[in-house]
Amino acid sequence: MEKLKSFLSGNKIAQGVLIGVYVLITSLALYLSQKSVVAFLLLLFSLLLLYYTQLSNRLKWLLAGVVLVGVLPWAASSGPSYQSYMEVATLVGIYVAMALGLNIVVGLAGLLDLGFVAFFAIGAYTYGIFATGQASNFMPFGEYPLSGESFWLFILVGCFAAALCGVLLGIPVLRVKGDYLAIVTLGFGEIIRIVYNNLDKPINFTNGAMGISSVTPPELFGMQFTYPSQFYYIVLGILVVVMFAVRNFEYSRIGRSWKAVRENEIAAQSMGIHLVKTKLLAFAIGASFSGMMGVVFAAKQAFVDPTSFTLLESITILVMVILGGMGSVPGVILGAAVVTILNLQVLTEVTNWLNQMSMEGAISFPEALSPSKMQRFIFGAILILFAIYRPQGLIPAKNPVFNEEELKAHAAKQTGKKSSVPEDRAMQA
Structure with a gap:
């Protein structure tokens, strides 16, 4: 071996x-x-x-x-089971994109956000309202629902709407940090959910607790996207863009600024980092990824209601980031995939198998310990084991390693170029 x-x-x-x-x-x-x-x-x-x-x-x-x-x-x-496999793969892609967005806020910038699912809801309702007849209740012009071809435009609209709300959230919470920031963001997430739940009067914007149904599916060149196998490619395309953006942000100047703010705000500010601008950018960029996936989620489900955007969803996305490794892009991708597959497929299949064995009399469970009731308990136990044996995450974040001699040689070369410019000008004079 x-x-x-x-x-x-x-x-x-x-x-x-x-x-x-x-x-x-x-x-x-x-x-x-x-x-x-x-x-x-x-x-x-x-x-x-x-x-x-x-x-x-x-x-x-x-x-x-x-x-x-x-x-x-x-x-x-x-x-x-083709469509069920593609359904799982599509939801994995959606949660990976949202986890990468939250990783910018929590993992890179160090801002604990417990209301991240609110941006997901903003994107979903943005498309859901205009892709149904709901918009005709308050829009004085236009014909609704919009056609499925508008979906591709609404991906950008949902992105900018969520980013704008991220900035609006960031402005009043810049004075707080740590536990207080978590409380404020938690309140923001609950406020958004309650607003959507009650925004059916006096003007019916969201249809309240009944939700918005019959959302127009995406359409491209006359072909409608209605099956998970079709949405799989949409999610995959958006996910590639998100991963490319995150990797570039991580090693850019703004990415290094986020890490500096995460480690020590006072030291970061003394080095010339603008705290307000840096934090607002983290909120806006992280929220934009969630808003795009909210649009895709509304189109895929063809139904939007407030129960899909509860506090439990925000906690689940945060668990994905922590489980995978805060600040680690591959770790967050793995954490989101593990949590989603565990919830949607593995634990469900194990529960169904145990229920089948119990019905056939091969195994007997007490009523209080039936497999269907113990599914969340098993999930929690698995998370505890991960936390004990992998406290830094499944794939911990790694700082890039640079060759010190190469950096010094490059700096000396750049210094030599700059110093030679005045000499050349003096000779020309």
Whole structure:
């Protein structure tokens, strides 16, 4: 075993071949089986294995794109569970994007936000109101519902609306931090939910607790998007943009400013960092990702109501960030995927299997310990185990390592260029 590990650790070609064989076996297993959650999870596990290989980043992205765009939909398309697999994959993508947005606020900037789902609701209601006849109750012009082609525009509208609300939230809470910031953001999330729940009179904006139904599905070149397998590609496209933006922000000047504010606000301010601008940018950018996914969620569900945007949803997204590793982009992606798959698929399948065994008389459970009642307990126990044995997260954040000699040589080279400019001008004079 040790010889195999040492052989693979320094051989990129062997690692690539091993990943290819693994993907081929798991994809064939999923394709040939009518319904196999294990094969589906094993195929997704190949992305985590790919992350730990020593292949170049460009090749990793290329292979991950091949798996997500081609292999996964093809392997899942043969059985009757195709749409259920794509539903899980789509929701994983939605929660990954929201977790990446919250990671900017909590993980990079260090601002504890317990009302993040409010921006998700803003995006969902922004599209839900105008994609149904609801807008005709208060809009003096235009014909509603809007066509499905407007969905692509509303992705940007939801993004800017959520970002604007993020700035409006950030302005009054800049005076507080820590626990008080958590309380204020929690109150903001509850206020948004209650407003949407009661905004059906005197003018009916949101239809109140009844929710908004029959939301117009997206449309492109005459083709309507109604199935999870179609929304999967929409979410995947938006997720690529979100991940690209987050990675660029993380290592940019604003990303370093967020980290400085997170570590010590006084020291950051003494180094010339504008605290107000930095915090507002964190709130706005993080909220914008959630607003975009809110638009997609409303179109996918074709129904929007306040019960989808409770405090529990905000806590769940925060758990994804903490479980994966605060400030770590790959960690947050893994944490969001683990929590979503556990809730939507793994624990549900285990509960159904135990219920089936109980009905057949193979296992007997007391009424108070029935599997359906213990699902949340099992989920909580799993989170506790993760917190005990992986307190820094599944993939902890890593600061980039720079070569000190190369930095000094580059600085000396730049200094030499600057100092030579006055000499040249003097010679010209």
